[in-house]
Amino acid sequence: MKDPACMSFKEIKKLLKTKKLGYREIWESVKRKIEENEEYINGYITLFTEEVEEDVKKLDEKGETPSEKKPLLGLFLAVKDNIAVKGKPLTCASKILSKYVSPYDATAVKRLKNKGALIVGKTNMDEFAMGSSTEYSAFGITRNPFDKERVPGGSSGGSAAVVAYGGAIASLGSDTGGSVRQPAAFCNLYGFKPTYGRVSRYGLVAFASSLDVIGPIARSAEDIMEIYKVIAGWDENDSTSLAYPLREPRDLKFKGLKIGIIKETMEENHPKVTRVIEETLKNIEKMGAYIKDYSLPLIKKSVAAYQLIAMAEASSNLARYDGVRYGLRVKKESIEEMYKETRGEGFGEEVKRRVMLGTFVLSSGYYDRYYAVAVSYRNRLKAIFEDIFKEVDFIITPTSPTPPFKIGEKKDPISMYLSDVYTAPFSLIGYPSITVPSSQIAENGFKVGIQITGGWLSDEDVIKLGGLIGESCC
Amino acid sequence: MEKTKYLSLLAKIKLKKEETSKLEEEIEKIIEYFNTLREKYEYREKEEMVCREREDIPEKSDIELKDLTSHFENGFFIVPPMVK
Numbered sequence: 001m002k003d004p005a006c007m008s009f010k011e012i013k014k015l016l017k018t019k020k021l022g023y024r025e026i027w028e029s030v031k032r033k034i035e036e037n038e039e040y041i042n043g044y045i046t047l048f049t050e051e052v053e054e055d056v057k058k059l060d061e062k063g064e065t066p067s068e069k070k071p072l073l074g075l076f077l078a079v080k081d082n083i084a085v086k087g088k089p090l091t092c093a094s095k096i097l098s099k100y101v102s103p104y105d106a107t108a109v110k111r112l113k114n115k116g117a118l119i120v121g122k123t124n125m126d127e128f129a130m131g132s133s134t135e136y137s138a139f140g141i142t143r144n145p146f147d148k149e150r151v152p153g154g155s156s157g158g159s160a161a162v163v164a165y166g167g168a169i170a171s172l173g174s175d176t177g178g179s180v181r182q183p184a185a186f187c188n189l190y191g192f193k194p195t196y197g198r199v200s201r202y203g204l205v206a207f208a209s210s211l212d213v214i215g216p217i218a219r220s221a222e223d224i225m226e227i228y229k230v231i232a233g234w235d236e237n238d239s240t241s242l243a244y245p246l247r248e249p250r251d252l253k254f255k256g257l258k259i260g261i262i263k264e265t266m267e268e269n270h271p272k273v274t275r276v277i278e279e280t281l282k283n284i285e286k287m288g289a290y291i292k293d294y295s296l297p298l299i300k301k302s303v304a305a306y307q308l309i310a311m312a313e314a315s316s317n318l319a320r321y322d323g324v325r326y327g328l329r330v331k332k333e334s335i336e337e338m339y340k341e342t343r344g345e346g347f348g349e350e351v352k353r354r355v356m357l358g359t360f361v362l363s364s365g366y367y368d369r370y371y372a373v374a375v376s377y378r379n380r381l382k383a384i385f386e387d388i389f390k391e392v393d394f395i396i397t398p399t400s401p402t403p404p405f406k407i408g409e410k411k412d413p414i415s416m417y418l419s420d421v422y423t424a425p426f427s428l429i430g431y432p433s434i435t436v437p438s439s440q441i442a443e444n445g446f447k448v449g450i451q452i453t454g455g456w457l458s459d460e461d462v463i464k465l466g467g468l469i470g471e472s473c474c
Numbered sequence: 475m476e477k478t479k480y481l482s483l484l485a486k487i488k489l490k491k492e493e494t495s496k497l498e499e500e501i502e503k504i505i506e507y508f509n510t511l512r513e514k515y516e517y518r519e520k521e522e523m524v525c526r527e528r529e530d531i532p533e534k535s536d537i538e539l540k541d542l543t544s545h546f547e548n549g550f551f552i553v554p555p556m557v558k
Contacts, residue, residue, distance in 0.1 A: 179501060297515045298515050301510060301511050301513075301515070304507060304511045306510050306513055307504075307508070308508055308511070323485075333523055336486070339486045340486045340487060340488040341488050343486060343487045343488065344487050344488030344489060345488070346512060347487065349493070351488070351503075352487055352493070352497065353497060353500060355487065356487070356497065356501060356542060356543075357501060357504060357505075359507070360501070360505075360539075360542060368507055369512075370505075370511075373511050373512055374511060377511060380522075397502070412500075412503075413500055413503075413504060414507050447498065
């Protein structure tokens with residue numbers, strides 16, 4: 001039998017139901033993986049080993065198996081450290097929140113716990129989710145389990161790395177401009193960004209509120225669907241949460257399916273990324289799908305628009321970390337000095353850069369030149385994609401233009417921002433996207449992430465197609 | 475409409491000397507990159523601007539990019555009126 005820590009939740013559930021596997025065996029296997037890998041990978045900031053031990057003991061004593069009421073029993077889950085878990089540290093990988101403990105559960109966490117999931121720990125990330133490599137963490141960098149000289153992606157790099165090495169069966173991340181999809185792709189996993197508003201943001205520390213979404217990372221599309229169905233749905237604590245009921249996915253088949261391709265997303269990639277995507281498309285076409293090409297030069301500017309909006313919102317959201325209400329306080333004579341010193345001491349390099357730029361683009365004389373232009377771009381992009389989705393069912397692009405890059409390779413902030421070039425457009429428009437690992441190895445053990453995006457609120461269909469493509473043609 | 479001036483708390487960050495020069499250099503490059511958003515592009519055989527040029531965009535600002543880090547030291551920013 002395969003090591004339980006490396007199984008998908010679907011496989012685990014089947015074995016638990018038939019009593020061929022117990023909770024203790026899964027936990028021992030997960031724990032062993034953590035012991036073997038964590039010192040070097042550094043995927044977790046906090047581990048809840050003692051609580052999990054207790055929970056596993058109780059589950060084994062009860063002999064309860066996954067049921068309709070508790071479908072997630074046996075799901076050992078990791079949670080990104082910007083999502084609140086009651087009574088546990090919530091650091092956002094920042095010095096400014098290093099001693100902060102959350103007094104409540106995020107809605108997504110509460111729903112998962114209620115359905116039987118066990119939280120193994122909180123994962124490392126780029127500070128306040130600002131980054132694409134998990135190099136900007138006050139708790140040290142996270143390494144990619146497939147090649148320890150390379151990054152796991154970011155900002156949910158810890159959430160992807162721990163699932164990749166077997167330190168959790170699945171995880172929760174947050175995606176503002178690609179922070180679930182890009183690390184999932186860099187660690188050969190599935191990662192899903194739901195439609196904006198589909199999953200409650202209550203308990204997710206705000207970075208860019210009009211873009212932030214909580215999403216799962218897992219080893220199969222079925223696992224993504226199982227988690228998504230629990231965390232999605234209206235929540236009275238989030239005024240942006242959508243009140244539409246969940247639905248079953250369409251009966252999707254490749255025959256007759258209309259897939260859109262954007263020419264500009266196939267041009268400036270690592271050659272192996274483009275090759276794998278082209279082969280996937282050929283296979284899909286052979287199975288009866290219809291491929292339609294689009295030219296959309298505007299898409300190349302999406303990172304600039306995304307960063308402008310995200311920085312502007314971040315500068316406002318992070319104003320609350322002033323040493324008065326949360327976390328770190330550097331003691332000074334005057335309150336103004338205390339504010340300045342606390343923020344100077346508590347924030348890392350990338351956070352300072354973004355807060356400064358965000359304030360700058362919102363200031364008088366620059367607001368219209370930068371922020372208003374980015375908002376206008378966002379509206380234009382949304383209108384264009386609304387038109388495109390009248391003609392096709394889904395859009396396929398690479399998730400990232402390159403395979404995982406080396407630690408320390410991207411010194412220039414703009415080159416780091418450009419890692420999000422294919423994920424940011426779909427964050428700006430708020431549509432659901434999944435990344436699916438190709439079956440072919442592109443380079444050094446790394447697969448290529450295939451990004452599938454559907455129309456607004458087509459989340460279930462996007463996950464379903466992700467499963468079909470992952471199983472059959474990439 | 476008259477502009478509202480106030481001391482913006484969200485802008486307050488104490489910067490170390492070594493951070494200042496690095497941040498100034500990087501921020502200048504990033505702003506240059508943001509300027510690309512104002513270029514025209516082609517979509518479906520039509521040349522378009524992302525944002526229509528408006529005549530009421532202020533020509534000048536009280537903050538020069540080169541002075542940005544010192545503004546953060548002082549926490550002083552002029553915030554545009556909320557409703558235009």
